[in-house]
Amino acid sequence: MLPFPIELTAGAPIYEQIVEAVRRAVASGRLKEGDRFPSVRAISAELRVNPNTVQKAVTELTSLGLLEVHPGQGCYIATRSVSTVRQQREALAPLLERLVIEAAHQAVDEATLLELLRAKCRELKINLDSNS
């Protein structure tokens, strides 16, 4: 069994779904720094997907700084990299924009939207205070 929940669906690339699942698991605390990450072949077998596809996800996760590769040994969840306030804003801006646009079309008022955001924060059990 994989150490992170994932269920492949159609519509999005498989390697992207893997990346997103790992990001979700790390953000929620399901996966922690130093944790052993399953081998490419193990994930491949579990998801019944080509090893090359999993490899593509691992490569992206590594470049995202979420995974550390120990040559000949395996992968581990990396320590979080520090980012500047500018980088934070640039990463969040497009997501915020899409959310606000969708809320407008759904006629969801700002107060409700803020409450939904608070609820989602709790849902993912994010410990935001433990970081800077």
Add this chain to the structure above:
Amino acid sequence: MLPFPIELTAGAPIYEQIVEAVRRAVASGRLKEGDRFPSVRAISAELRVNPNTVQKAVTELTSLGLLEVHPGQGCYIATRSVSTVRQQREALAPLLERLVIEAAHQAVDEATLLELLRAKCRELKINLDSNS
């Protein structure tokens, strides 16, 4: 000149960028109900893009309920369709999740995230109170 701001970039399908631009314009009030929408051929010429690609965007915008087609005459911005609370939540859930996950990775605390959301709401000049 097109009645909505748009700048084509690489990385995302052209027809999707058009859809997103129109959604943004409608959400921000730049385009309003009953407004005339440029013809497929006009947009095609303005963006120097194939008419079929624009047509694909129009088809999607129509199915999304943002555009009304008056046969032989043209397209107009449609009146907003009412959606249930359930539909609202289902539309916002994936966007909220992606936002919260990204915020966690960027080590942005909840209070800051909420403030960024308020700022983005004002930035898009959304009139959330005029709708139910």
Add this chain to the structure above:
DNA sequence: TACGTGTATTATGTTAACTAATACACTCAG
């Protein structure tokens, strides 16, 4: 009648995504 609408059709080229089958350098337990 002409023109401008949206729409449909057929064809072609490009690119991304996925699978498949190998192969190689590395680390570590035996």
Add this chain to the structure above:
DNA sequence: CTGAGTGTATTAGTTAACATAATACACGTA
């Protein structure tokens, strides 16, 4: 040292999405 398990690279082939191109048609209207 040997062999198994790591990540990684390579080559090949298939499929689907995207975009372009060139027409064609039914519709409303000046």
